[in-house]
Amino acid sequence: MATGLAGLAAGRVLGASAARGAGVTDTEFVLGMSAAFSGPSRGLGIELYRGASAFFEHVNGRDGVGGRRVALKTYDDGYQPDPSVKNTMTLMLEDEVFLLFGYVGTPTVTRVLPMLKKFQDRGMYLFFPFTGAQPQRQPPYGDFAFNLRASYAQETAGLVDNFVRVGRRRIAVFYQADAYGRSGWAGVRAALGRHGERIAGEASYRRGTQFTASMRPQVEILKAAEPDAVVCIGAYAACAGFARDAVDLGLRVPIANLSFVGSENLLKLLAEGRDDPREYTDLLVNSQVVPSYEDVSIPAVREYRDLMERYDPEPPGELVQEAYTPFPQSFVSLEGFLNAKLLVEVLSRLEEPPTRRGLEQAVFSVKDFDLGIGERVSFGPERRQGLQQVYYTVVDEGRFVTLDDWQKRFAI
Amino acid sequence: MKVKKLFQKTLFGVFSLFGFIGLSTSILCVYTVDTHLSEEYVSNSQDIAKTIADASVDILLNRDLSTLQSLIDQFVEIQGIRYIYVTNEAGEYLAHTFVPGIPEEILAGDPSNTETVDRNLPGMGDFVEVGSPILAGVAGAVHVGMDTDLIALKIQRAIGQQVYLISIVFVVGVFAAIWLVNLAARPVGDVLAYAVAVARDAGGEGEEAVDPRHRRVLERDDEAGQLARLFLHCLRNGGPGEAPSGAPSGAAS
Incomplete structure (x- = not known):
């Protein structure tokens, strides 16, 4: 099922000027997005979409990009690879969108990348997927994608380095049994290897596991390994379930999650129905690839909060069938917002008439671009990832805030 | 019979x-x-x-x-x-x-x-x-x-399918055998019935008095008819002798 944004009409797209490339008319850029809008990870797709929509609506309200509105054609893949591949086929071959944008997840993106290579004569690019995995950052598929966020390797390395620095050297891994989980697992393994350590223990879960499922077997496996900390490579439903059962079964060590987890959804699940959820959240530490949306000293955060409040984007109604209450702000929607902001900058740099072939040159022209978060963004043939910084957050007074002192919080 | x-x-x-x-x-x-x-x-x-x-x-x-x-x-x-x-x-x-x-x-x-x-x-x-x-x-x-x-x-499942097929062939084969054996045994039964009927009337009114239903076997042109005619010949002549016309030579020897 698909839906559109900002009054997208397929007929108008099909009536494009012959001088333009596919997916672009004199009045519109049409982007294609396949993400999780259903299932246990739907919060990720919805929030990413909302953040991007806030900025696109803002731009469209100000005459668009060079007179062209930005329209987002969306499909739900439920965070499953096969629907993701099917949606991509539709977006590329039937909808003929200008580019692919804001895909969610490693197992999905990993399966889509070969399609971009297969249809490389069409010049289709994937912009800013919501995954830090390596396949879209290196050959043979790296040339077909542009990344904004830091990689999982950088996130896991940061977590491991900090844990080791505060004396927590025995690190176990709880991970999703798929490409995403393996990507994070490999990052932890490599980081520990640099410290002369190995993964202390590991346990996995199946993608799509709900919060209500028991994680007792996984907790027992990891508990037997006697870790000093656990790094979770998963989505919020399963990771919240694991954190809950770990505390209940007496595994009282710091539990780290990667940015993909969806921090607000994780916290919401752990806090729901509890008067004092601190027992379950005090030992959480989540790495992020964007700064805290609570830090209003950051210009892009102020802009994000302002536009989110002003437009309060609705989730794509036709795709979201299950109940979901959006967050006013979240790390995921902030990432979607920054993705959209950088993409608009890229689109504005396209030469007339805009074509897919011109996208790479437009991206590579982005040098020391100020996205408004402090870290400047640059791209080039050997640099297809815009941001490198990783942030760390902990729960304080029921919300994720920036972690300032690892020693004080997590030292043994 | x-x-x-x-x-x-x-x-x-x-x-x-x-x-x-x-x-x-x-x-x-x-x-x-x-x-x-x-x-x-x-x-x-x-x-x-x-x-x-x-x-x-x-x-x-x-x-x-x-x-x-x-x-x-x-x-x-x-x-x-x-x-x-x-x-x-x-x-x-x-x-x-x-x-x-x-x-x-x-x-x-x-x-x-x-x-x-x-x-x-x-x-x-x-x-x-x-x-x-x-x-x-x-x-x-x-x-x-x-x-x-x-x-x-x-x-x-594969074995079950094969055994199922063999079982069907077996059942069909048995029924076919019953039918064929029945078909082959019926003329022999007719000869036997004729012989029994003639034997019952032996010394009485002669073989012409035998029920016409049993006599029909004499009209057959197959081995059963030849056997019946041979039996009649023997009966009339009081024992084996010259074979009647159409009787198998082996049967008269």
């Missing part, structure tokens, strides 16, 4: 023959299907393990483990394959499909061993595990576990 003994003996013979054929064919089928299907499953598993091993070389040397995981996740969707794991040359488990963790039985094994082994994994079932070395073993090995319960189910 029915020729019960002849009928029963023939039927018993046919039944025994068909039974023997059916039983021996079924046993052969069970053996053949079991052997061939099992070998085919193992062979397919080995092919899959080799395919993954060949593809893993490039992935391990040039790419990342998430790509390798993605690869084995696609293969484990094939019916019958329950688990796959890939180890490096040091025996480290680089990618696998186990949830919630790698079973102790596998951790206790030698990951470099790529021989086919039978495994019983508590909570998972029975498996045939095949292996294939990566880059002749210097880069590790791929192991694929096939669900033997599923293999057994498939074999049982």
